Amino acid sequence: MELQVTKPDDWHLHLRDGDLLEAVVLHSAKHFGRAIVMPNLKPPVTTTVAAMAYRDSILKALPPDSIFKPLMTLYLTDNTRPSEIKLARNSGVVAVKFYPAGATTNSQDGVTDIFGKCFPVLEQMAEQNMPLLVHGEVTDSSVDIFDREKVFIETILEPLIKKLPQLKVVMEHITTMDAVRFVESCREGYVAATVTPQHLLLNRNALFQGGFRPHNYCLPVLKREVHRQAIISAVISGSKRFFLGTDSAPHYRTRKECSCGCAGIFNASVAISLYTKVFEEAGALDKLEAFMSFNGPEFYGLPRNSTKIVLKKSPWRVPESYAFASGEIVPMFTGEMLEWLPCDI
Ligand code: DOR
Numbered sequence: 001m002e003l004q005v006t007k008p009d010d011w012h013l014h015l016r017d018g019d020l021l022e023a024v025v026l027h028s029a030k031h032f033g034r035a036i037v038m039p040n041l042k043p044p045v046t047t048t049v050a051a052m053a054y055r056d057s058i059l060k061a062l063p064p065d066s067i068f069k070p071l072m073t074l075y076l077t078d079n080t081r082p083s084e085i086k087l088a089r090n091s092g093v094v095a096v097k098f099y100p101a102g103a104t105t106n107s108q109d110g111v112t113d114i115f116g117k118c119f120p121v122l123e124q125m126a127e128q129n130m131p132l133l134v135h136g137e138v139t140d141s142s143v144d145i146f147d148r149e150k151v152f153i154e155t156i157l158e159p160l161i162k163k164l165p166q167l168k169v170v171m172e173h174i175t176t177m178d179a180v181r182f183v184e185s186c187r188e189g190y191v192a193a194t195v196t197p198q199h200l201l202l203n204r205n206a207l208f209q210g211g212f213r214p215h216n217y218c219l220p221v222l223k224r225e226v227h228r229q230a231i232i233s234a235v236i237s238g239s240k241r242f243f244l245g246t247d248s249a250p251h252y253r254t255r256k257e258c259s260c261g262c263a264g265i266f267n268a269s270v271a272i273s274l275y276t277k278v279f280e281e282a283g284a285l286d287k288l289e290a291f292m293s294f295n296g297p298e299f300y301g302l303p304r305n306s307t308k309i310v311l312k313k314s315p316w317r318v319p320e321s322y323a324f325a326s327g328e329i330v331p332m333f334t335g336e337m338l339e340w341l342p343c344d345i
Pocket residue numbers: 014040104105135217218219220249250263264265
């Protein structure tokens with residue numbers, strides 16, 4: 001069995017820099033036409049100049065004949081200026097990422113009060129039609145980690161959208177039925193969500209299967225089965241509000257398997273097989289192409305990719321790990337058999 005689909009894009013990706021960038025970028029470039037590249041480097045990508053330099057280093061890490069296109073983002077801080085947004089827009093930066101300070105990897109320079117100093121920047125973004133990409137979790141240590149997305153929606157996202165309805169917002173890597181309901185309740189074309197393979201395939205039991213599983217640890221953390229089911233229903237509904245964003249977030253094995261392991265799942269090499277698995281198991285393969293290849297570009301006002309890929313039902317084993325000169329990376333579904341193999345035509 002074979003399935004031809006328009007080449008997908010990844011609307012949420014961590015490519016890192018230096019050795020790690022060189023190690024992982026080919027996996028994304030092999031499978032995706034474009035990717036929105038997250039700016040949470042050390043130091044973060046807070047200016048247009050830094051975003052352009054980062055883009056150059058990504059392009060340099062690719063083979064000369066690659067047509068993979070990195071789409072760049074800026075990291076929002078309390079000190080970002082509205083003039084930076086204009087400059088970014090004119091330089092081809094596609095979006096701005098909002099990390100609540102302390103929410104996740106390299107978010108320490110993130111926003112402390114989105115309704116305060118940042119507001120003129122958000123107004124400028126709405127004017128420039130520049131989407132805000134949101135890591136939707138509160139950071140209050142008194143809020144249970146499994147409730148942080150829901151509380152973020154109630155206390156930050158809903159009020160923000162009421163105050164600035166013209167702002168385009170992507171709720172990244174949604175993990176709850178609350179997020180699904182919220183996104184569905186908003187104006188189509190203004191609020192959308194990316195969905196990862198891990199939040200479609202795993203519930204929080206996967207963190208503790210026969211012992212602690214650091215390679216299934218990401219943020220927002222995996223949730224209960226009812227939430228996973230709600231996210232599956234959302235993506236197979238055919239709604240344009242949901243699209244592919246892997247949140248592939250590589251960390252070296254040594255940084256995952258240690259006393260304070262990093263959050264992030266490396267899935268760039270398996271993502272398309274995994275999304276296909278989800279849609280097949282839900283009897284919704286007819287909805288897969290729009291989710292992977294149409295809804296994202298439509299939201300961002302970009303053309304669809306013009307090339308196609310073929311998904312072959314041809315079992316293959318996910319490598320246990322990928323070894324690079326700089327270290328080893330363990331992929332999602334390490335060592336397991338997958339049914340669908342994505343191939344170029
Ligand atoms: O699991 C995650 N890893 N979640 C994020 O929000 C950041 C990412 C990373 O950069 O490692």
